[in-house]
Amino acid sequence: MAMLDIKNLNAFYGKAQALHDVSLSVEEGSIIAIVGANGAGKSTLLDSIMGLTQFTGDIHLDGRSIASARTRDIVASGVGYAPERFNLFPYMTVRDNLMVGAYTARGDISRNLDMVYRLFPRLKEREKQETSSQSGGERQMVSLGRALMSSPRLLIVDEPTIGLAPKVCLEIAEVLKRLRDDFSLTVLITEQNANFALSLAEQVQVLESGQLVASGTPAELSSDERLAAAYFGHA
Numbered sequence: 531m532a533m534l535d536i537k538n539l540n541a542f543y544g545k546a547q548a549l550h551d552v553s554l555s556v557e558e559g560s561i562i563a564i565v566g567a568n569g570a571g572k573s574t575l576l577d578s579i580m581g582l583t584q585f586t587g588d589i590h591l592d593g594r595s596i597a598s599a600r601t602r603d604i605v606a607s608g609v610g611y612a613p614e615r616f617n618l619f620p621y622m623t624v625r626d627n628l629m630v631g632a633y634t635a636r637g638d639i640s641r642n643l644d645m646v647y648r649l650f651p652r653l654k655e656r657e658k659q660e661t662s663s664q665s666g667g668e669r670q671m672v673s674l675g676r677a678l679m680s681s682p683r684l685l686i687v688d689e690p691t692i693g694l695a696p697k698v699c700l701e702i703a704e705v706l707k708r709l710r711d712d713f714s715l716t717v718l719i720t721e722q723n724a725n726f727a728l729s730l731a732e733q734v735q736v737l738e739s740g741q742l743v744a745s746g747t748p749a750e751l752s753s754d755e756r757l758a759a760a761y762f763g764h765a
Contacts, residue, residue, distance in 0.1 A: 610682030
């Protein structure tokens with residue numbers, strides 16, 4: 531059984547429809563990537579999982595519907611969210627921003643903080659620094675770390691490489707792989723950087739104008755000439 535199962539999801543902002551009949555499954559212990567251009571609906575899909583949009587259809591976590599659940603309860607059920615917008619508190623320290631993520635897992639604070647600092651030693655070194663003075667890569671690390679403070683089993687990350695230098699992208703990729711391999715997390719990411727997604731995920735879904743138009747392994751999608759030219763930078 532899939533850890534996360536999305537069926538016939540249609541999401542709306544007022545009268546405007548952002549997602550059209552989206553269905554996908556995320557198997558436990560995998561890294562799944564949703565690839566698409568800016569405005570394709572990737573953030574809307576993740577926001578819907580977290581209960582932050584108006585939608586029809588159904589979303590199941592471990593076989594139980596969370597379609598009408600509150601965001602707080604979804605987090606408490608084991609879903610961590612690192613949004614593309616970061617949503618950090620700029621004049622709070624790294625440590626205080628991390629602690630904000632622990633509100634549903636207060637009994638695990640010490641263990642989770644140790645994990646975050648092992649994954650991101652730079653955050654330990656700068657735990658008293660305000661996030662407003664950090665680089666984009668460091669703020670992304672704080673955002674990921676804050677999501678991990680909630681003791682998730684499923685980590686969803688919106689655009690983890692946007693605006694980051696290639697070296698930092700490699701660091702983020704290694705951390706996501708460690709979370710799967712060493713900490714048994716399931717990971718769902720969205721990406722405009724299709725080549726990053728291909729290097730990381732076992733399964734890739736292509737989202738276009740709010741609709742899933744292709745799905746497969748990196749090898750399968752790379753061999754599709756139309757997709758390769760449109761998304762992966764080669765024909």
